[in-house]
Amino acid sequence: MMKQLILSIIFANFMFASTLRIDDKIGNFSLTDQFDKIHTISSNVSTIIVTFQKETLMMVNEYLSSKSENFLEEHHAIFINNISSSPTIITKMxxxxxxxxxxxxxxxxxxxxxxxxxxxxxxxxxxxxxxGFIKNINFISSVDELERVLK
Incomplete structure (x- = not known):
């Protein structure tokens, strides 16, 4: 049991060790959502949206809140928010x-x-x-640019 735990930790660190670049295959990986449900991301995804700050999260929310509940699924897109910089107590509360x-x-x-x-x-x-292969990476700063990406 302990051996499996150690191997899974090593695998997880290896999996997240390198930054994704153009022409990289994303492979399957899993993340939890805001309800602690685990989602596995696979090669059927066509767009990944990632935010790191509250301001960019709010921009994406501004855009997605005007769309249907299934908008991301219909566009084969996922939205990821990196909350690692937030203190645990702030995150939970x-x-x-x-x-x-x-x-x-x-x-x-x-x-x-x-x-x-x-x-x-x-x-x-x-x-x-x-x-499943990355064809383009964009850094955008407006809702209009996000809309063009998700057309």
């Missing part, structure tokens, strides 16, 4: 309850060592994929 009010699924990154996704300050990172 304020962040998660707020995220649970949103009508769409937000996958969460809790681990600071997860550097799988590229980051630029005050930008939303989007990955465009084909058959």
């Amino acid at each position: 304020f962040t998660l309850p707020k995220l649970r009010d949103y009508k769409y699924t937000i996958l969460l990154i809790y681990d600071e060592s997860n550097t799988k996704f590229e980051k630029q300050n005050n930008k939303i990172t989007t990955y465009s994929l084909e058959n």
